[in-house]
Amino acid sequence: MADINHHIPESLLQAYATGSLVHPFALVVAAHISLCTECRAGLEAHNAAGGAILESLPDEPVSDDLKVRILDQLDAPFKQKPVYERSGVYPGPVMEALKGAAPRWRRVGMGVRQSILSAGQDGSVRLLFIPPGQAVPDHSHNGLELTLVLQGSFSDETGRYGVGDLEVANQDLEHTPIADAGAPCICLAATDAPLRFKGLVPRILQPVFRI
């Protein structure tokens, strides 16, 4: 596994562990943890804190028959949720979002392609395909943006990001990620607000392209 230098900030990891992160970000965090021992250990540490709180809660008496009902079901058949394994560069949680299928890429211009995994009120999460040497067009955003590299690497004003690295950008950061030479860069990117690309597609068309 490649060396990972850019990890999940503590507050985001805690928000993920405690379940207060919106779905698009939670997917990126889960994908990073799938690749990163450091952050997996961090998640387990937060779970330990959650476990300590759980143990300290006062008893809330349960219905008299709840235990019997549960014990009676121990041997009952149950539907297992499908488990999506890692496939190629895509970690399990991404494969789950893709429902096990390959990404359906759409061109957004200048060789850049995207595959939207989900888009809604909570924000959006997509896969981006950026040819080597190509810039993701200069953009700014009005919320938080998480970008996880799955293949290749990119660099911007804040540093170089290789496989497994996570870039956290907020509204103060005006940055221009450029895919490094070598393999095309594939990223998982989530925002809690619609991206505003400058000079790529007129603003008015953005809802159509959903970028």
Add this chain to the structure above:
Amino acid sequence: MLTLTHDPSPPAYRPQILEDKAGIRLYKDKANVSNQSTVQFSEQTTLMLAVRDNRDRAAFAALFDFFAPRLKGFAIRSGAKGGQVEDIVQDVMLTVWRKADQFDPQRAQVSAWIYQIARNRQIDVMRKENKPVPEELHYEVEDEPDAGQILAVEQEAEHLKKAISRLKPEQRAMIEQAYLGELSHQDIRELTGLPLGTIKSRIRLGLEKLRHELRGIR
């Protein structure tokens, strides 16, 4: 072997399940090779290992007695209503039984493991969405589990519990709210840190060992 009863009183506490019988794992303290005595884990770990390795219903019932009332309180505080509350308790306890093979005391204490199951379930039920979860680590348990690692994780979890109980009341209340799902992501940004460093490094040691084992079988 205890027989399963539906007696609401908790089953007798059985401190030693670690006998050397066919099909039962023997836990030895690797840290002390000259004296290979079996080691004593916490009651919860012992019960959960009995559930995992022996499908022990009495051990499961004992875990139910401790955790179900707390899981109910947890579900209520996280906003579940009416029938949802005990449905969540039931789903979580059934998951504890069905996914027991994913319990790994080298990485997580019983309460930490159950906390994660409960929080994920609450989100699934209340937001009607699946919380994305990381890939499970699967590995062959050919090697004896490292009893020293299990004990160290238990010990660090105890330290953490003590540290939380010593926090100032307002700070403790804030941490409680956060882990019980009562705070938004934005509020959490303001949270002062918990002493999570030592337990994290200990868990990482366990994970790194696991990674080597994974490499070995690939």
